[in-house]
Amino acid sequence: MRMAVPCAAARRSAWARLRWRPGPGGRSVAAAPGPLRAAGGREVPLTSRRYPVQRLPFSRVSRGDVAFFERMMPGRVVTDPEELKPFNVDWLRSVRGCSKLMLKPQTTAEVSQILRYCHERNLAVNPQGGNTGLVGGSVPVFDEIILSTLLMNKIISFDKVSGILVCQAGCILERLSECLEEQGFVMPLDLGAKGSCHIGGNVATNAGGLRLLRYGSLRGTVLGLEVVLADGSVLDCLASLRKDNTGYDLKQLFIGSEGTLGVITAVSILCPQKPKAVNVAFLGCQSFAKVLETFTVGRAMLGEILSAFEFMDEKCMELVQRYLKLSSPVAGSPFYVLIETSGSNSTHDEEKLSNFLEEATASGLATDGTVATDERRIKELWALRERITEALMHEGCVYKYDVALPLGRLYELVTAARARLGPGASSVLGYGHLGDGNLHLNITAESYSRALQDAIEPFVYEWTASCGGSVSAEHGLGFKKKQFMHYSKPQQAISVMRRFKAMFDPKGILNPYKTLPSSP
Ligand code: FAD
Numbered sequence: 401m402r403m404a405v406p407c408a409a410a411r412r413s414a415w416a417r418l419r420w421r422p423g424p425g426g427r428s429v430a431a432a433p434g435p436l437r438a439a440g441g442r443e444v445p446l447t448s449r450r451y452p453v454q455r456l457p458f459s460r461v462s463r464g465d466v467a468f469f470e471r472m473m474p475g476r477v478v479t480d481p482e483e484l485k486p487f488n489v490d491w492l493r494s495v496r497g498c499s500k501l502m503l504k505p506q507t508t509a510e511v512s513q514i515l516r517y518c519h520e521r522n523l524a525v526n527p528q529g530g531n532t533g534l535v536g537g538s539v540p541v542f543d544e545i546i547l548s549t550l551l552m553n554k555i556i557s558f559d560k561v562s563g564i565l566v567c568q569a570g571c572i573l574e575r576l577s578e579c580l581e582e583q584g585f586v587m588p589l590d591l592g593a594k595g596s597c598h599i600g601g602n603v604a605t606n607a608g609g610l611r612l613l614r615y616g617s618l619r620g621t622v623l624g625l626e627v628v629l630a631d632g633s634v635l636d637c638l639a640s641l642r643k644d645n646t647g648y649d650l651k652q653l654f655i656g657s658e659g660t661l662g663v664i665t666a667v668s669i670l671c672p673q674k675p676k677a678v679n680v681a682f683l684g685c686q687s688f689a690k691v692l693e694t695f696t697v698g699r700a701m702l703g704e705i706l707s708a709f710e711f712m713d714e715k716c717m718e719l720v721q722r723y724l725k726l727s728s729p730v731a732g733s734p735f736y737v738l739i740e741t742s743g744s745n746s747t748h749d750e751e752k753l754s755n756f757l758e759e760a761t762a763s764g765l766a767t768d769g770t771v772a773t774d775e776r777r778i779k780e781l782w783a784l785r786e787r788i789t790e791a792l793m794h795e796g797c798v799y800k801y802d803v804a805l806p807l808g809r810l811y812e813l814v815t816a817a818r819a820r821l822g823p824g825a826s827s828v829l830g831y832g833h834l835g836d837g838n839l840h841l842n843i844t845a846e847s848y849s850r851a852l853q854d855a856i857e858p859f860v861y862e863w864t865a866s867c868g869g870s871v872s873a874e875h876g877l878g879f880k881k882k883q884f885m886h887y888s889k890p891q892q893a894i895s896v897m898r899r900f901k902a903m904f905d906p907k908g909i910l911n912p913y914k915t916l917p918s919s920p
């Protein structure tokens with residue numbers, strides 16, 4: 401039975417203990433690309449060497465092809481091997497292609513021309529945004545042409561009445577956020593990679609991130625898309641309407657299609673008003689059961705102002721402190737939760753949060769905590785959670801699993817993986833978007849080992865499937881996870897997906913070797 405809420409005076413003193421702790425150090429996060437080398441300074445091995453994958457019979461880029469593109473878009477054709485290097489390697493330094501050509505179109509018409517040409521010539525193409533993807537989908541596997549949206553970075557329109565933003569696909573998420581904030585709005589999504597990722601990449605991966613609990617998935621906030629299909633034809637579904645039931649909702653097919661069905665060139669997206677009052681509480685909990693109960697109580701007591709509920713275990717805290725030198729005002733707990741509230745009335749929100757925190761402390765759900773109401777301290781607290789991905793890179797090699805699980809069983813997978821791997825892994829840790837039922841299980845080692853990977857996979861996927869979970873909650877399947885799709889989708893669904901692929905891209909030139917499992 402829940403403990404009684406203490407009287408107002410007692411509540412105030414418990415709350416005061418939480419409230420006045422000093423904040424952590426550190427800066428807010430933006431995904432800086434890591435070094436070009438893998439753990440230990442070794443060059444990232446070619447994907448085609450590490451994985452059993454065969455090049456499909458696409459044409460190879462010829463001098464004539466390069467000359468064609470140079471005439472078409474002078475100064476925006478990259479063939480210099482040094483310049484190409486960072487675009488051939490993923491952010492995690494885990495896969496590497498050997499593309500000899502990158503194209504940087506500025507307009508939809510140019511993307512259309514490029515794809516028409518590649519389609520005719522049977523040249524494979526890898527669409528690339530900010531190259532922050534975590535499943536090996538953003539870089540070529542072999543010598544696919546990299547079609548980068550780096551220069552497609554114009555805002556087309558923003559309507560202050562409706563909050564609808566229309567922009568080119570290569571706009572960097574953080575730039576969009578900054579522009580919107582000047583107008584009193586925010587982007588409906590936010591992620592640790594915001595400083596580098598492009599909105600087109602976000603849509604192509606159906607990125608989730610830190611605001612999904614509040615604003616929902618991109619499947620709801622994206623109102624329209626402009627997409628260039630594999631044969632170069634332009635599909636204009638760039639509607640800016642909240643409601644539109646005229647036939648099939650084609651844009652949904654491209655959201656989360658990871659560059660395999662078309663190249664997204666422009667996005668229309670519904671942006672919410674910037675909340676006037678934001679608060680962040682960072683709490684220590686003694687068990688995962690307490691984390692779950694804190695969520696239940698938080699949801700009930702905070703109601704509509706709850707905008708994020710994230711969790712991390714003590715290992716995550718240890719790594720952000722060790723490698724990024726962040727300091728935390730809350731320490732010594734096996735679990736931590738970050739709770740954000742956003743609303744329009746600070747007095748109302750603070751009172752609600754205060755009541756919730758009193759309840760959480762009085763009933764022993766949280767044993768330690770801090771609260772931030774000013775922007776700087778809020779950012780500092782968020783950094784403890786957002787920068788875990790970056791901290792992990794310092795461990796050497798990172799095996800990432802991004803699964804959706806029933807909430808009650810979310811952390812069991814981390815415990816099971818830890819027990820299975822023993823000293824075979826340096827760290828086995830869990831964190832994620834608890835409010836969305838999304839666990840990020842990360843396993844680190846000094847360097848890549850096939851044996852360790854085999855000990856983890858398919859174990860993690862089988863475990864996830866056994867409790868009805870999804871093997872990819874938000875990062876997609878890309879190159880690294882595509883063979884595991886069947887753990888979450890029936891064969892019939894996979895075969896319908898193959899039929900869509902064949903219809904939109906009959907020659908298979910768009911992001912080959914990605915997302916769909918290779919045929920048996
Ligand atoms: P890229 O990495 O360049 O590409 C990703 C995929 O999309 C590839 O398959 C590519 O071919 C395709 N693609 C890119 N642009 C286009 C286009 N215009 N048209 C068609 N296909 C395209 N992800 C989350 O979901 N939630 C998180 O909280 C989150 N946090 C992250 C934190 C860090 C530090 C890092 C490094 C990554 C994080 N990610 C997260 C993963 C990644 O940032 C997202 O998947 C992001 O949406 C990718 O955007 P991008 O522009 O970098 O795309």
Ligand code: 2HG
Nearest residue numbers: 592786789800832840842
């Ligand atoms: C996050 O939520 C990202 O921080 C990255 O989705 C997760 O690195 C990861 O495993």
Ligand code: ZN
Nearest residue numbers: 609833840874
């Ligand atoms: Zn995430």
